Structures are given as C-alpha cells and as structure tokens.
Amino acid sequence: MSIVYSLLELLFVLLLSPLFIGILNTIEERLESKQGPSIFQPYYDLIKLFHKEILVPQVSSPIYRLGPYVVFTFYLFLSIILPIITAFPLAFAPSADFIGGGLFFGAAAAIKKFSAIDSRSNYAHLGTSRAASIGALSEPITMLIFIMLGVLSNTNNPFVINQVLRSSSEWYFSLLHGFVTIAFFLVLIIETGQLPIESHSNAELGMIDDAIPFEYSGPDLAIYKWGTYMKKFILMSVFLNVYLIPFGVATEQDGLLGVVIYMGIHLLKLTGLVIVFALINTTVSKFRLYKNFDFLAVVFALAFLASLAYYIVRY
Amino acid sequence: MNYIFEIIGFILIVLTLLMQWEVYVTNIILLFSLSTVFVSTFLVLLGFSRPEGNYLLFVLAGLTLTIRGIVIPVIMSRALHRLYDKPWRVREDKPMMGVGGSILVSLVLIVLGYYIYQNSLYEVLKIRSGAVPFALFMQASLLIISRRHAYIQMIGFLVMENAVVMLSGWVFSGLPFVVEAGAILDLLGLVVVSSLIIRVREQAIMEEGESYESELRG
Amino acid sequence: MNTTDLFYLLPIGCSVGGAILCLIPIPWFERIVSLIASITAFLSAIYILVFLPTMTNSYVYIDGLSKLVLFTVALVYVSTVLYSLTYLKHIKNPLFKTRLYYLLLNVFASTMFFSVSMDNIGLIWVGIEATTVSSALLVATENNNATIESAWRYVIIVSTGLVISLIATTFIYGSSGTLSISQLMIYHPVNRVFLIGILLAIIGFGTKAGIFPMHTWLPDVHGKAPAPVSAIFSGVLLPVALYAMARVIQIYPSPVVTTFALTLGVLTVVVAALMMTVQENYKRMFAYSSMENMGMILIGFSLGQGGLLGAVIIIIAHGLAKSAVFFFTGDVLSTYGSTSMGDVKGLLGRLPRTAGGLFMGAMAVTGAPPFPVFIGELFIFAELIRQYGWGIAATVMLFLAIAFISVNFKVGKMIFTGGKLYPKEKAHKATWVPIVNLSLSLLSLFFIPYFEQFLHKFLIP
Numbered sequence: 006m007s008i009v010y011s012l013l014e015l016l017f018v019l020l021l022s023p024l025f026i027g028i029l030n031t032i033e034e035r036l037e038s039k040q041g042p043s044i045f046q047p048y049y050d051l052i053k054l055f056h057k058e059i060l061v062p063q064v065s066s067p068i069y070r071l072g073p074y075v076v077f078t079f080y081l082f083l084s085i086i087l088p089i090i091t092a093f094p095l096a097f098a099p100s101a102d103f104i105g106g107g108l109f110f111g112a113a114a115a116i117k118k119f120s121a122i123d124s125r126s127n128y129a130h131l132g133t134s135r136a137a138s139i140g141a142l143s144e145p146i147t148m149l150i151f152i153m154l155g156v157l158s159n160t161n162n163p164f165v166i167n168q169v170l171r172s173s174s175e176w177y178f179s180l181l182h183g184f185v186t187i188a189f190f191l192v193l194i195i196e197t198g199q200l201p202i203e204s205h206s207n208a209e210l211g212m213i214d215d216a217i218p219f220e221y222s223g224p225d226l227a228i229y230k231w232g233t234y235m236k237k238f239i240l241m242s243v244f245l246n247v248y249l250i251p252f253g254v255a256t257e258q259d260g261l262l263g264v265v266i267y268m269g270i271h272l273l274k275l276t277g278l279v280i281v282f283a284l285i286n287t288t289v290s291k292f293r294l295y296k297n298f299d300f301l302a303v304v305f306a307l308a309f310l311a312s313l314a315y316y317i318v319r320y
Numbered sequence: 321m322n323y324i325f326e327i328i329g330f331i332l333i334v335l336t337l338l339m340q341w342e343v344y345v346t347n348i349i350l351l352f353s354l355s356t357v358f359v360s361t362f363l364v365l366l367g368f369s370r371p372e373g374n375y376l377l378f379v380l381a382g383l384t385l386t387i388r389g390i391v392i393p394v395i396m397s398r399a400l401h402r403l404y405d406k407p408w409r410v411r412e413d414k415p416m417m418g419v420g421g422s423i424l425v426s427l428v429l430i431v432l433g434y435y436i437y438q439n440s441l442y443e444v445l446k447i448r449s450g451a452v453p454f455a456l457f458m459q460a461s462l463l464i465i466s467r468r469h470a471y472i473q474m475i476g477f478l479v480m481e482n483a484v485v486m487l488s489g490w491v492f493s494g495l496p497f498v499v500e501a502g503a504i505l506d507l508l509g510l511v512v513v514s515s516l517i518i519r520v521r522e523q524a525i526m527e528e529g530e531s532y533e534s535e536l537r538g
Numbered sequence: 539m540n541t542t543d544l545f546y547l548l549p550i551g552c553s554v555g556g557a558i559l560c561l562i563p564i565p566w567f568e569r570i571v572s573l574i575a576s577i578t579a580f581l582s583a584i585y586i587l588v589f590l591p592t593m594t595n596s597y598v599y600i601d602g603l604s605k606l607v608l609f610t611v612a613l614v615y616v617s618t619v620l621y622s623l624t625y626l627k628h629i630k631n632p633l634f635k636t637r638l639y640y641l642l643l644n645v646f647a648s649t650m651f652f653s654v655s656m657d658n659i660g661l662i663w664v665g666i667e668a669t670t671v672s673s674a675l676l677v678a679t680e681n682n683n684a685t686i687e688s689a690w691r692y693v694i695i696v697s698t699g700l701v702i703s704l705i706a707t708t709f710i711y712g713s714s715g716t717l718s719i720s721q722l723m724i725y726h727p728v729n730r731v732f733l734i735g736i737l738l739a740i741i742g743f744g745t746k747a748g749i750f751p752m753h754t755w756l757p758d759v760h761g762k763a764p765a766p767v768s769a770i771f772s773g774v775l776l777p778v779a780l781y782a783m784a785r786v787i788q789i790y791p792s793p794v795v796t797t798f799a800l801t802l803g804v805l806t807v808v809v810a811a812l813m814m815t816v817q818e819n820y821k822r823m824f825a826y827s828s829m830e831n832m833g834m835i836l837i838g839f840s841l842g843q844g845g846l847l848g849a850v851i852i853i854i855a856h857g858l859a860k861s862a863v864f865f866f867t868g869d870v871l872s873t874y875g876s877t878s879m880g881d882v883k884g885l886l887g888r889l890p891r892t893a894g895g896l897f898m899g900a901m902a903v904t905g906a907p908p909f910p911v912f913i914g915e916l917f918i919f920a921e922l923i924r925q926y927g928w929g930i931a932a933t934v935m936l937f938l939a940i941a942f943i944s945v946n947f948k949v950g951k952m953i954f955t956g957g958k959l960y961p962k963e964k965a966h967k968a969t970w971v972p973i974v975n976l977s978l979s980l981l982s983l984f985f986i987p988y989f990e991q992f993l994h995k996f997l998i999p
Contacts, residue, residue: 477698480701509668513672517689521687
C-alpha cells in the first residue's frame, strides 16, 4: 500500500511543480497591474523545449550532457523520502533522514555546477562561481537548521518532528522553533532564488542561478528546468509541512481518500506561500552582490541563536 | 512570565544584531526606538503579573517609552537633520570590522556572555534566563567599541541601559522608582549634551579628518 | 524633615539658586551671582562642618566624612569661581557664552554637593551621573578638535562605567532589599550577590575616579580642558567619586573587598608613576599626578582606621594644592600659549609669583614635607605596613619616589632654566587665588587633630 502512496507522491511532485512557478509569475505580474502569462505557461515552455534540437559545445565532456538527468533523478528520489503528502514514512523513507536530505540537496547543487562549468562558457562560470560562494555559506546554515530542529524530538526524522510539533504546543511556540522557522524562510528565499537575492531578469550584473544553465538547449534544458521546479516545490513543501503548518497532514489512519484530500489542502497551502513570495518579490529590491554575504551572516546568526535559545531555555 | 521574558530578551538580541547589520544611522535609531517599545511592553506585562498592583511599574514603563522611545530618538534625528544636508544617507564611513565580521563577533560575544553568566552569576542568582540581558550588554559594548560614528556609540550606550533595565526588572524585581526615574532623566540630559558635542565633533571630522589623534596619546 | 534638617541641604540650594539666576541675561550678572552663590555655599558648608551634628534621616546621611568632603568641595568651588572671573577671556575660541559656562559650573557644583549628602546609594549614582552630564560641556569649552574628542571620550567611558555601577546598584538592592546607607551599615548583609554588587560598584565608580584600568579618559580631559575646569575636576570631582567608593567599602568590609580595592589602588599608583616619566605636556603630567594621589586615597580607604585618616587628609590637602597647581598652569598657558614643556622656559624671570607658586605646588602634590599630603601618605604607609608588611609598602614608596622625581625635575626645568630669556611681566590678576589655596593647604596641617575628631567613629578598630 505504501508503494501506491510513494507513486502518488512522485506523480504529485512531478506533475504539479511547474504549476506553482507559473502561479508565482502570474501573481507577480498581476500585482504590478499587468496581465501576465497564464498559470500553465511553464508546462507550455517545457513541451516546447522537448521538441527543440540539442546543441552541445565541442569542448565539453559527457558530464555536460549527463548533469541535468542526474540532478533530476536526485530530486525524484528526494520527493519520495520527504514528508510531502503524508505524515508517516513511506516505503523508501528510511533511506535518508533529514540530514541526508540536506546532503542530497547539496550534492545536486554540486553536480549542477560541475556540469555547468564543463560547458566552458563565460556566463556559466560567472553563475557557478557566484552560486558556489553563496552556497558555501548557505549549505552549512541549512544543515544547522535541520539539526537544530532535530533536537526537538531527539531524532533526525522529519516525520517524527512533524508529529512532535503537531501534538505539543509547548514546542510549537518555543523560541527554538520560532528562530529556526524564520531562518529557514530566509534560506528558502536564497535557495529558490527569490528577491532580494536574485531577480528573474537576464541581466549579467546580478545573475546567480539563472546563469548556470546558460548553454543548455532542447530536452536537456527542459529536464534541467523541471528539476529546478521540483527542487523549489520540495523545499517549499518541507517548509510548510515540517516547520510552519504541521497540522492537517494526512496520517496513516486516513487512508487513500484522506491522502488525496490532503493533496488538495497542500495545494492551497503552497498557493498561500507563493502569494507571500510574490508580495516580497514586488516589494523589495535586489541586494548588491556583496551584500548577500551580510544577509547570510544574519541568517546564520538567527540559526545560531536558535541553538542558544535551546540551551538557555531547556537545558 | 519567564517565557515572555525570554521572548522579549531574544527579540532585543535580534534587534541589536540587526543594528550591527545596518550601516545607515537613521535606521539604527529606528531600530533602537523599536527595541525600547519592547522593553516598555515587558515592564507593563511585569506590572500586570505582580499581584499587588504596583502601579509605579506602569508609570515607569510609560516614562521609558516616552523618554527613551520617543523623545531621545527624536532629538537625535533632529540633530542629524541639522548637521548633514542628506541625513538619510549618513552612515558609518570607517568601519573597523565590516558588517559580516561584526555580526560574527557579536555572536561570539553572545556565547561568551552566556558562558560567563553560567559559570559565575548563575550559582549566585539561580535564574537561567539572566544570561540574555548579559549577552545584550556585551553586544552593546561591541557596538560602542567597533564604531567611530558618535551617534552609533550613543545608541550602543542606550542599548546597554536597556539591558540593565531588563536585568533589574526580571532578576531582581525592579529598582526603586526614584532611582529609575533619576536614571532616565539623567539619560535625557546626557543625550541633550551629547548631541551638542556630537554636532561639533562630526563637523570637525567632516572638515579635517583625524589629525588630532596624536595629541591624545600617552 | 524639620527646619534644622533643611540646613543640610543648604549648599545644594545655594548653588542651584545661583545656576537659575545665571539665566537672567544682564551682563556681568552671572559672575556676581555665581560669586555670591559660591560664597554662601562655602559659609553653609563651614556651618555644617562646625556646628551641626551627624545626621541621618531617610534622605540625608551626613557624618564626619561627608562633612569634610563637603567642605573641600565648597572651598574649591569658591576658588574656581574666583579664578574663572578673569581667566575666561584668555580662552581663544569658546564654544558657548560665559553665561552658560557659569550656569554649568554652578549646576556641576550642586550635583557634587548632592552626591555627597545623600543616603540612598541609587541617589548617589544619580548625582554622579548628573556630574558627568553637567561637566561634559565644561570640558569642551575651547572649541578645537582634540578638545571635543576628549570630551566625547570622557562622556562615553564614564557613562559606560556608570552603567556598570547601575548594575551593581541593582545587585545591592536585589540582595538586601534596601539602598539606604544607614540601614546597610547597621545590618551588614553577607551573601554572594551583595559581594558581587560591591565589587562591581568599586569598578564602576572607579571609572569616574580615574582608577586603573579605567583611567584612560583622565589625561585627555585634563590636557585639553581649560584651567579652572581641570582644577575642579582634579580637586573635587575625583574625590567625590572616591567618596562613593569609600561608602561602598564601609558597607561590606570583608577581606575580598578590601584586597580588591587595595590591588586597584596600588596598580593605579604604579601606572601613574610610570606614565608620568614620559610626559611632554605639563597638564597631562599633573593629571597623572592626580591619578597617583587618587590611588593613594583608594589604598587608604581600603585599609581603614589610620589609613582612612590619611586618605581624608590627602583629599583635603590635595584638593586645595592641585587646584592651585592647575590655576598656575592656567597662567602659564595664557602667557606662553603652548602646553608642551619644551616651549616653557624661563618662567622664574617672566612670572616670578607663578613660578614660585608652581614650584611649591608641585612639591605639595607629590608629597614633600611639610605639606600635609606627606603626612597623609605617612599615615597610609603606617597602616599598610601594619596590615600587609613591608613588601607592598616599599613598592608603593618606590613608585611615589619615581613620581616625585619626575614631576619636580620637569617643573624645575620649566622654572629654572632659560634664565633671563623673557622680561618680567605683570602677574595675572587672579594669581592670588592659587596662592591662597596653597597656603590653606599648608595650614590644614594644623587642623589634623580636628579631622581625627570628625572621623572618630571610623578610627576605632
């Protein structure tokens, strides 16, 4: 039975992740009093890209072509081990705990960068070096956030953490949880590439993540983009399900119907988060490049203060 | 009540951390004003939690809010407006450490303050959460030491006073009213006098730079 | 509080009244008013000293120690006002008008009277913080960059130290439930929170008094402030902060507290003596000499008994002599225009009265006999040897000797070399004020038995 759930979760992430990026873009445009694209535009883009031809630079090696597919596989794997539609661990969930999940994200980012550098393009190098320097600081912060939330339940299991936060209001309203949630929200801004870290234009002055797939074309680019959409979807779902609103996630007793109902509720939660992102994107302006590191210092300080709050309050 | 104290204490630490992040002086003054609002909220809640209805605490909270939260920031921004022609652009021109470095150093100081408190004063006072005002005190001293701009040093000193109010309010259930009121009025006088001195000092720094440091050595 | 009690508040009232009357914008009015206010404050201080008994009610705590310090403050206040009458026109670039200067001077004196007479430690703290507020602008009277910078450093360093004192006050209040000195002296609570409070109070008030390691503002301020302001700082502001420390030590006379205070005092003397040898600016040199004397006073307070008597003798004698010395340096500065010792030559020929006074004053403040500073140091050494043996006493004596030699050598170089370089000038109008101060300092030698009578209750072991 849990294999069915795993398959359901996989299809859920696979099919619905471009939708939310489409919703984000449309709401941003509507907030700026423009009409904006339809919310299914990313689907149309992906389908269009599958019909185009692939152009490969002569100087690149096989790593260049393999990169997007490997990354896509990582994200597919992550979508069946993290709590996205269920509150109980599914068939493959014991393969990796929270820290393992974080490490997988890091590995996927590393492979992305290797394959991008392999294209020998200047823009790809630019984006990779910037993303690497920001990533060098944001990956440990992500690790710290995951570990600090693990002290709630003395495990690293996101499902157990979800259960603890759901049942005990003492932990939910504690300082540790507050700090970690705020820190993770800010890391989410960094990882999903929202303002004030990165804007969606192709201007060289500020491109970080948009510059990495500069040389890809055709189905490679489609798989790459789809992987990016899935990463954003998974991270946002983890944020909502484990950190912010752990209530209402389908448990074992609810059965198949409960899980399907929860999938609908989850779509609504994600839409709420996407609206918040759209509001932030239309309000703040982009940071100067070196100011990103000061921002990261503040996020690190917040995550660190979470551990201090734990020691002062609980120990 | 312990819980509210910890929340407000940590909010104050975060606000001071944001003060380390900001480089523009007007924003730092605003952040200080906000943190004073939190301190007077804490005093009001402390007054509510006392069963004997100690209304002096409410008066003290109101006094803190008015003088430290409104009057002093207004005096400082007026002085800024008089001194510079584009006051919203005034910032720390010669930072000693840079923003990221000072945030990390202030984190180290917070941990250090916590350890010093744990090992020395905790056995004496027996209250765990007293480490929070202590850490705030050390962060404020970093603000004073690492910045050259006189307004930021002044704000650092005022944050130190806030930390003392929090410490005395929670760990020792408050100081006598006359002392606290005297402290607040002294502070007002200090800020008025300092804004006069600062005005002349910043003008002198703007004109000449620091050729007089050699006279003040030895 | 009945009417006789109001007499104790009379010095405060006189100086505050003088300050308020200074606001009236009639030319020359502020000087007359300040003069009258300071003389009436002085007369009331003598009245309190001689006629009124020791008194404690819930607001005021006046015993022998407070009366003597009150008297010193009033005397130096009068002499400063008298000297400022003619000195102010020598300041080249004043920051504010003379009316504001006299207003601040009166307010400053009133806050010092306030700090010395109050019973509540918290109110003493408020008074000392108020002295910072009112003296900050006085330091910056002359409007140049270094002066303003030194005034700003003074404000920040002293205010930070006073925040530490505020924490100490909360500890004291929290652990004993009261802040009144009279009650604390009777009950003598003993627990660790109280101890930490007392130690922090010593550190905090020590910042104001110029004790190592918080002394860094002292030479800057004295080097740059005008002469009457330096005189009133060294003469009475530092002893008032030490008065607060003395009260705090008296409340909790445990070995930890006294050893701590003794260590700080010895370190202050050592550092001051060493720094004095390399000075080029005579005002800074005399500032370090003040710091050394404050260290000796702190040693005296921490020893108690005979040391306390020695400390009080030094407070009175040093207050008078050091203010006289700073007045003389004011004369020298206004004549030569430079504060560097290399520029001052041939003082004996140019201003013989000032030269003679400066020479005598330098000997007085560094502890040469027959000036009473020497007698006070003798009392302190006797107590030190009795309680701690010869080792520490010999070290302190060595550093005092180093300070004595360096100060007098440099002063002698200023006065006696140069010969007939400059023609003899007319002495300044107010040079008689420091001469009077210096002779009063010498004359107080004969009043030592009366001081002992005032401090009688502290001297019995």
